[in-house]
Amino acid sequence: xxxxxxxxxxxxxxxxxxxxxxxxxxxGDLSVYWYQQSLDQGLQFLxxxxxxxxxxxxxxxxxxxxxxxxxxxxxxxxxxLELGDSALYFCASSVGTSRREQYFGPGTRLTVT
Amino acid sequence: AQKVTQAQTEISVVEKEDVTLDCxxxxxxxxxxxxxxxQPPSGELVFLIRRNSxxxxxxxxxxxxxxxxxxxSSFNFxxxxxxxxxxxVYFCALNGGGGADGLTFGxxxxxxxxx
Numbered sequence: 001x002x003x004x005x006x007x008x009x010x011x012x013x014x015x016x017x018x019x020x021x022x023x024x025x026x027x028g029d030l031s032v033y034w035y036q037q038s039l040d041q042g043l044q045f046l047x048x049x050x051x052x053x054x055x056x057x058x059x060x061x062x063x064x065x066x067x068x069x070x071x072x073x074x075x076x077x078x079x080x081l082e083l084g085d086s087a088l089y090f091c092a093s094s095v096g097t098s099r100r101e102q103y104f105g106p107g108t109r110l111t112v113t
Numbered sequence: 114a115q116k117v118t119q120a121q122t123e124i125s126v127v128e129k130e131d132v133t134l135d136c137x138x139x140x141x142x143x144x145x146x147x148x149x150x151x152q153p154p155s156g157e158l159v160f161l162i163r164r165n166s167x168x169x170x171x172x173x174x175x176x177x178x179x180x181x182x183x184x185x186s187s188f189n190f191x192x193x194x195x196x197x198x199x200x201x202v203y204f205c206a207l208n209g210g211g212g213a214d215g216l217t218f219g220x221x222x223x224x225x226x227x228x
Contacts, residue, residue, distance in 0.1 A: 002157070033215050043204065045215025058215050090158060101148065102216065104158035 003027065004105035006091050012111045018079040021108045025072055025093030031055070032074040033094075033102060034066055038087040049074055050096075081112045115140045117207050119219035126195055127227050134190045134222045136205030142166075147181065147188045148206040148216065158204070164188065192224075200226045 003026035013019055025032050034046040036059075045058035049068035060066075063081075068074045078085060088109050092102035116139040126132045138147065149161040162172060164181050172179045176193045192199055202223050206216040 002159075035215065042220050043216075043218040045217070048215055056214050088156065092158075101160050101163045103160060104150075106157045 002103040002105065004091060004093050004103055006089075006105035006108050008108060009106065010109045010111075012113065013081060014113055015081055015083060017081050017112075018077065019081065019110065021076040021078070021089055021091075021110075023074045023076070023091030023093075023105060025074070025091075026103055029093035029095055029103075030072065031094045031096060031102075032068055032072070033092040034060075034074070034076050035090040035092065035104075036087045037090060037107070038084075040084075043090075046076070078110070083112050086110055086112045115142075115207050115209055115217045117205050117217055117219035119203075119205055119222050121222045122220070123223040123225065125225040125227060128197055129194050131191060131193050132195055132224065134192075134203050134205075134224065136188045136190065136219060138186050138188065138205070138207045140207060140209055142209040144209075146208045148208070149179065149188075149190050150204045150206060150218075151201045152204065152221070153201040161190075195224075195226045197226050197228055200224060 005024045007022045030051045033048045035043055037043045046060040047066050048056040052068050063079050066076045088107045090104050090107045092104045094100045094102045118137045145166045147164045151159045169181050178191045180189045202221045204221045205219045208216050
Protein backbone atom coordinates (compact mmCIF):
# COMPACT_ATOMS: atom_id res chain seq x y z
CA UNK A 1 0.00 0.00 0.00
CA UNK A 2 1.60 3.26 -1.21
CA UNK A 3 -0.48 5.51 1.06
CA UNK A 4 -2.02 7.30 -1.93
CA UNK A 5 -5.77 6.84 -2.21
CA UNK A 6 -7.95 7.31 -5.26
CA UNK A 7 -11.71 7.21 -5.66
CA UNK A 8 -13.65 5.79 -7.33
CA UNK A 9 -11.93 2.56 -8.41
CA UNK A 10 -14.14 2.17 -11.44
CA UNK A 11 -16.28 4.63 -13.35
CA UNK A 12 -18.53 3.94 -16.30
CA UNK A 13 -20.11 6.86 -18.08
CA UNK A 14 -21.41 7.95 -21.47
CA UNK A 15 -19.87 10.13 -24.14
CA UNK A 16 -20.36 13.82 -23.57
CA UNK A 17 -20.55 13.49 -19.80
CA UNK A 18 -18.31 14.99 -17.11
CA UNK A 19 -16.62 13.10 -14.27
CA UNK A 20 -14.41 13.95 -11.31
CA UNK A 21 -11.63 11.74 -10.04
CA UNK A 22 -10.32 12.23 -6.54
CA UNK A 23 -6.87 11.67 -5.03
CA UNK A 24 -5.46 11.96 -1.53
CA UNK A 25 -1.65 12.04 -1.36
CA UNK A 26 0.55 10.33 1.18
CA UNK A 27 0.76 12.12 4.49
CA GLY A 28 3.38 14.87 4.23
CA ASP A 29 3.59 14.88 0.42
CA LEU A 30 3.05 18.28 -1.17
CA SER A 31 3.17 17.31 -4.86
CA VAL A 32 0.39 15.55 -6.69
CA TYR A 33 0.69 14.27 -10.24
CA TRP A 34 -1.92 12.88 -12.60
CA TYR A 35 -1.12 10.28 -15.27
CA GLN A 36 -3.18 8.52 -17.91
CA GLN A 37 -2.48 4.93 -18.95
CA SER A 38 -4.01 3.67 -22.18
CA LEU A 39 -3.12 0.90 -24.59
CA ASP A 40 -2.47 3.42 -27.38
CA GLN A 41 -0.44 6.03 -25.55
CA GLY A 42 1.06 4.11 -22.65
CA LEU A 43 1.67 6.04 -19.43
CA GLN A 44 1.48 9.78 -19.96
CA PHE A 45 1.99 12.63 -17.54
CA LEU A 46 -0.96 15.02 -17.45
CA UNK A 47 -0.39 17.65 -14.78
CA UNK A 48 1.37 18.39 -11.49
CA UNK A 49 0.31 20.44 -8.50
CA UNK A 50 2.59 21.51 -5.69
CA UNK A 51 1.13 22.83 -2.44
CA UNK A 52 -2.01 24.06 -4.16
CA UNK A 53 -0.39 25.62 -7.21
CA UNK A 54 -0.17 24.23 -10.72
CA UNK A 55 3.48 23.39 -11.30
CA UNK A 56 3.74 21.64 -14.66
CA UNK A 57 1.58 20.52 -17.53
CA UNK A 58 2.10 17.52 -19.73
CA UNK A 59 -0.17 16.09 -22.42
CA UNK A 60 -3.36 17.27 -20.82
CA UNK A 61 -6.33 18.01 -23.08
CA UNK A 62 -8.19 21.31 -22.76
CA UNK A 63 -11.29 19.31 -21.78
CA UNK A 64 -9.43 18.14 -18.69
CA UNK A 65 -8.63 20.24 -15.65
CA UNK A 66 -7.36 19.66 -12.14
CA UNK A 67 -6.98 21.40 -8.84
CA UNK A 68 -5.35 20.82 -5.47
CA UNK A 69 -7.18 21.91 -2.35
CA UNK A 70 -5.80 23.36 0.92
CA UNK A 71 -5.89 19.91 2.54
CA UNK A 72 -3.68 18.78 -0.42
CA UNK A 73 -6.16 16.38 -1.95
CA UNK A 74 -6.59 16.77 -5.69
CA UNK A 75 -9.35 16.34 -8.21
CA UNK A 76 -9.09 15.69 -11.93
CA UNK A 77 -12.10 16.84 -13.93
CA UNK A 78 -12.76 15.30 -17.32
CA UNK A 79 -15.50 16.83 -19.46
CA UNK A 80 -17.13 16.25 -22.85
CA LEU A 81 -15.92 12.70 -22.57
CA GLU A 82 -15.05 10.73 -25.69
CA LEU A 83 -14.59 7.01 -26.21
CA GLY A 84 -10.84 7.59 -26.46
CA ASP A 85 -10.74 8.93 -22.91
CA SER A 86 -11.32 5.41 -21.59
CA ALA A 87 -8.15 4.65 -19.63
CA LEU A 88 -6.63 4.04 -16.23
CA TYR A 89 -5.99 7.33 -14.46
CA PHE A 90 -3.30 7.34 -11.80
CA CYS A 91 -2.53 9.88 -9.16
CA ALA A 92 0.95 9.98 -7.64
CA SER A 93 2.48 12.01 -4.86
CA SER A 94 5.96 12.97 -3.75
CA VAL A 95 7.50 14.93 -0.92
CA GLY A 96 8.66 17.83 -3.05
CA THR A 97 9.40 18.25 -6.70
CA SER A 98 9.56 15.37 -9.14
CA ARG A 99 13.25 14.76 -8.48
CA ARG A 100 12.02 12.51 -5.75
CA GLU A 101 10.33 9.17 -6.19
CA GLN A 102 6.63 9.33 -6.87
CA TYR A 103 4.26 6.94 -5.14
CA PHE A 104 1.23 5.92 -7.14
CA GLY A 105 -2.33 5.30 -6.08
CA PRO A 106 -4.30 2.25 -7.23
CA GLY A 107 -5.82 4.14 -10.16
CA THR A 108 -9.33 4.87 -11.41
CA ARG A 109 -10.51 2.80 -14.36
CA LEU A 110 -12.67 5.04 -16.56
CA THR A 111 -14.85 3.48 -19.23
CA VAL A 112 -16.66 5.77 -21.63
CA THR A 113 -19.48 4.08 -23.57
CA ALA B 114 12.59 16.23 -25.71
CA GLN B 115 13.06 13.27 -23.44
CA LYS B 116 12.54 9.69 -24.48
CA VAL B 117 12.71 6.27 -22.85
CA THR B 118 12.94 3.13 -24.94
CA GLN B 119 12.23 -0.35 -23.68
CA ALA B 120 12.79 -2.42 -26.76
CA GLN B 121 11.67 -5.71 -25.21
CA THR B 122 7.89 -5.80 -25.36
CA GLU B 123 7.59 -9.19 -23.71
CA ILE B 124 10.03 -11.63 -22.13
CA SER B 125 9.17 -15.14 -21.01
CA VAL B 126 11.54 -17.23 -18.88
CA VAL B 127 11.31 -20.27 -16.68
CA GLU B 128 11.42 -19.81 -12.93
CA LYS B 129 14.92 -19.54 -11.42
CA GLU B 130 16.42 -18.12 -14.60
CA ASP B 131 18.10 -14.73 -14.55
CA VAL B 132 16.55 -12.04 -16.73
CA THR B 133 17.64 -8.55 -17.77
CA LEU B 134 15.24 -5.81 -18.81
CA ASP B 135 16.76 -3.14 -21.02
CA CYS B 136 16.18 0.60 -20.81
CA UNK B 137 17.73 3.27 -23.02
CA UNK B 138 17.03 6.92 -22.49
CA UNK B 139 17.52 10.25 -24.25
CA UNK B 140 17.74 13.62 -22.56
CA UNK B 141 19.52 16.92 -23.02
CA UNK B 142 19.57 17.58 -19.29
CA UNK B 143 22.89 17.20 -17.50
CA UNK B 144 21.11 16.37 -14.26
CA UNK B 145 18.35 13.82 -14.43
CA UNK B 146 16.77 10.96 -12.51
CA UNK B 147 15.96 7.46 -13.63
CA UNK B 148 13.35 5.17 -12.13
CA UNK B 149 11.99 1.65 -12.40
CA UNK B 150 8.40 0.80 -11.54
CA UNK B 151 6.62 -2.56 -11.41
CA GLN B 152 2.98 -3.02 -12.43
CA PRO B 153 1.70 -6.43 -11.30
CA PRO B 154 -1.54 -7.89 -12.69
CA SER B 155 -3.48 -6.10 -9.94
CA GLY B 156 -2.67 -2.84 -11.74
CA GLU B 157 -0.96 -0.61 -9.21
CA LEU B 158 2.44 0.96 -9.96
CA VAL B 159 5.10 0.04 -7.42
CA PHE B 160 8.26 2.13 -7.06
CA LEU B 161 11.45 0.05 -7.23
CA ILE B 162 14.43 2.40 -7.55
CA ARG B 163 15.55 5.97 -8.24
CA ARG B 164 19.00 6.80 -9.56
CA ASN B 165 20.44 10.25 -10.24
CA SER B 166 22.70 11.00 -13.18
CA UNK B 167 25.74 11.68 -10.99
CA UNK B 168 25.68 8.28 -9.36
CA UNK B 169 26.84 5.54 -11.72
CA UNK B 170 27.31 2.93 -9.03
CA UNK B 171 25.37 -0.23 -9.61
CA UNK B 172 22.76 -1.08 -7.03
CA UNK B 173 21.69 -4.42 -5.64
CA UNK B 174 18.61 -5.10 -3.58
CA UNK B 175 18.07 -8.77 -2.86
CA UNK B 176 17.47 -10.51 -6.18
CA UNK B 177 17.21 -7.18 -8.01
CA UNK B 178 20.14 -5.27 -9.46
CA UNK B 179 20.46 -2.22 -11.66
CA UNK B 180 23.25 -1.27 -14.04
CA UNK B 181 23.48 2.42 -14.94
CA UNK B 182 25.85 3.30 -17.78
CA UNK B 183 25.90 6.95 -18.75
CA UNK B 184 28.19 6.28 -21.72
CA UNK B 185 25.49 4.21 -23.40
CA SER B 186 22.49 6.03 -21.85
CA SER B 187 21.24 2.78 -20.38
CA PHE B 188 19.72 1.78 -17.08
CA ASN B 189 19.17 -1.96 -17.16
CA PHE B 190 17.41 -4.07 -14.56
CA UNK B 191 18.33 -7.66 -13.73
CA UNK B 192 16.31 -10.13 -11.71
CA UNK B 193 18.36 -13.05 -10.43
CA UNK B 194 16.74 -16.43 -9.80
CA UNK B 195 13.36 -15.21 -11.04
CA UNK B 196 10.16 -16.24 -9.30
CA UNK B 197 6.56 -16.46 -10.49
CA UNK B 198 5.72 -13.44 -8.31
CA UNK B 199 8.07 -11.36 -10.45
CA UNK B 200 5.61 -11.63 -13.33
CA UNK B 201 4.52 -8.07 -14.11
CA VAL B 202 4.99 -5.18 -16.50
CA TYR B 203 8.12 -3.22 -15.68
CA PHE B 204 8.47 0.44 -16.61
CA CYS B 205 11.61 2.51 -16.86
CA ALA B 206 11.09 6.26 -16.42
CA LEU B 207 13.06 9.49 -16.67
CA ASN B 208 12.73 12.86 -15.01
CA GLY B 209 14.75 15.86 -16.11
CA GLY B 210 16.63 18.19 -13.81
CA GLY B 211 14.13 21.02 -14.16
CA GLY B 212 12.36 19.60 -11.15
CA ALA B 213 8.85 20.45 -12.22
CA ASP B 214 8.08 17.87 -14.89
CA GLY B 215 6.34 14.58 -14.59
CA LEU B 216 7.94 11.28 -15.42
CA THR B 217 8.53 10.19 -19.00
CA PHE B 218 7.83 6.46 -19.14
CA GLY B 219 8.92 3.77 -21.57
CA UNK B 220 6.29 1.48 -23.08
CA UNK B 221 7.07 -1.21 -20.53
CA UNK B 222 8.31 -4.80 -20.70
CA UNK B 223 5.88 -7.57 -19.88
CA UNK B 224 7.80 -10.19 -17.93
CA UNK B 225 6.30 -13.67 -17.69
CA UNK B 226 7.88 -16.14 -15.30
CA UNK B 227 6.73 -19.66 -16.01
CA UNK B 228 6.75 -22.25 -13.20
